[in-house]
Amino acid sequence: MNIKALIIFFLALGVAACESQTQDQGRAISTLSGTAVLRSHNPQQLALGESVYKQHCVECHGQHGEGDPNWRQRDVDGMYPPPPLNGTGHAWHHSKQWLKQMILDGSEPGKGKMPAWGGRLSEAEADAVIDWFQSLWPDRVYAAWVENQQRNRGLR
Numbered sequence: 001m002n003i004k005a006l007i008i009f010f011l012a013l014g015v016a017a018c019e020s021q022t023q024d025q026g027r028a029i030s031t032l033s034g035t036a037v038l039r040s041h042n043p044q045q046l047a048l049g050e051s052v053y054k055q056h057c058v059e060c061h062g063q064h065g066e067g068d069p070n071w072r073q074r075d076v077d078g079m080y081p082p083p084p085l086n087g088t089g090h091a092w093h094h095s096k097q098w099l100k101q102m103i104l105d106g107s108e109p110g111k112g113k114m115p116a117w118g119g120r121l122s123e124a125e126a127d128a129v130i131d132w133f134q135s136l137w138p139d140r141v142y143a144a145w146v147e148n149q150q151r152n153r154g155l156r
């Protein structure tokens with residue numbers, strides 16, 4: 001093999017390695033109690049979630065999921081403004097089922113102003129948008145969410 005062929009061979013090897021990295025479905029992080037947790041990373045799923053978010057959620061929850069600055073205070077109707085979804089709010093207290101139900105069914109009637117998206121969004125789109133905003137959460141918030149899920153068996 002001449003030197004040129006050898007260089008091409010190693011370049012090709014490098015490209016193959018990069019490709020397998022982008023297809024990698026996750027990154028291991030550790031919870032406070034030391035359990036290893038995989039943060040999944042599926043580029044197609046995140047792209048779908050981001051497009052759902054940009055189309056339907058941005059106007060209330062903000063460009064980067066930051067929520068309304070006054071999300072902790074009830075408005076004049078006694079209801080809470082849109083909270084952050086980027087990991088600085090309390091979305092991490094809730095199970096995946098709870099979050100999905102909130103997205104598809106909206107707030108309990110008369111108790112909040114989150115619209116119901118069922119009928120307009122598929123379950124797969126709801127899952128994708130959750131995955132997308134969860135991808136914004138810092139590792140420690142995501143790890144706390146996983147531990148919470150394990151403790152409560154995702155019932156809330």
Ligand code: HEC
Pocket residue numbers: 052053056057058059060061080081082083084085089090091092099102103107108111112113114115117129
């Ligand atoms: C018209 C404004 C509005 C739009 C649009 C909207 N939301 Fe909301 N959302 C709210 C409000 C207000 C709340 C708080 C509801 C409550 O307290 O009952 C909320 C709450 C939530 C919660 C619960 C968060 C928590 O920490 O309790 C999630 C999750 C959520 N929204 C996701 C979404 C997603 C995903 C979309 C887009 C598909 C979306 N929202 C679009 C206003 C909106």
